[in-house]
Amino acid sequence: MRIISAPLSVPLLLLALASCSPAPPEPAPAPQPTKPVTAPTPVLTQPKGDWIDWPITPGGWVYRNDSRGSLALFGETNRDAVFIIRCDKSRRQLFLSRAGSVAEGAKMVLRSSAGLQSYPASNSGGTPHYAAISVASGDIMMDRIAYSRGRFAVETTGLQSLAIPVWPEFSRVVEDCRA
Numbered sequence: 378m379r380i381i382s383a384p385l386s387v388p389l390l391l392l393a394l395a396s397c398s399p400a401p402p403e404p405a406p407a408p409q410p411t412k413p414v415t416a417p418t419p420v421l422t423q424p425k426g427d428w429i430d431w432p433i434t435p436g437g438w439v440y441r442n443d444s445r446g447s448l449a450l451f452g453e454t455n456r457d458a459v460f461i462i463r464c465d466k467s468r469r470q471l472f473l474s475r476a477g478s479v480a481e482g483a484k485m486v487l488r489s490s491a492g493l494q495s496y497p498a499s500n501s502g503g504t505p506h507y508a509a510i511s512v513a514s515g516d517i518m519m520d521r522i523a524y525s526r527g528r529f530a531v532e533t534t535g536l537q538s539l540a541i542p543v544w545p546e547f548s549r550v551v552e553d554c555r556a
Contacts, residue, residue, distance in 0.1 A: 423538050428488050428530040431540040434459060438546035447553040449546035452476075457505050460531060460541055464554035469514045471554055474507040475531055475539060483534035485510045487518050489525035494518040498533055508533050514554035523548040 424431035436452040436459060446466035450458035461474045475485070478500045485498040485508065494517075496510040512519065522529045522543065531539040 433528060433542055434539045438544040440546040440549055447550045449550045451541055460539060462547055462550045464550050466554065469554055471512050471514055472509055474501055474509040475533055477508055477536040478506040479508040479533060479535055486532040487522065488530035489521040491521040519551045523551060
């Protein structure tokens, strides 16, 4: 048996070891495009039972004047109003708006302890989005709301129903528009 010298044995040993290593791994497949995840549309949970028993929508009223007339806003402090009544003094029109947007053909139903009335609703076109109705300052439903027993309800197609407390700010805007 012949002994191979050390300087020659190291390269041969490395060559033998290299030939025993596994084949290089194949490149990973390209990632498949992911489908965008769409958030599910929130399901509206309308209040149950008689509207007079619904929980009051959180917030309070604020009254203001501007160049067009007066307005009262209802909602939580430091947040966008959830309901607005505005008097356009020059046209003697009241605009009632609630947060959200509606589809074509939507209705807004106003309920008071003395009755209810349905009106065609449309988007106001501003940001944030509001659905609105326009009524004459003498509309009898405004008096029914003003004298309702503690609250009135706003039901709008496709939006969460609201139970809003009757405070003097609402009546003040109505009266401003009639004067």
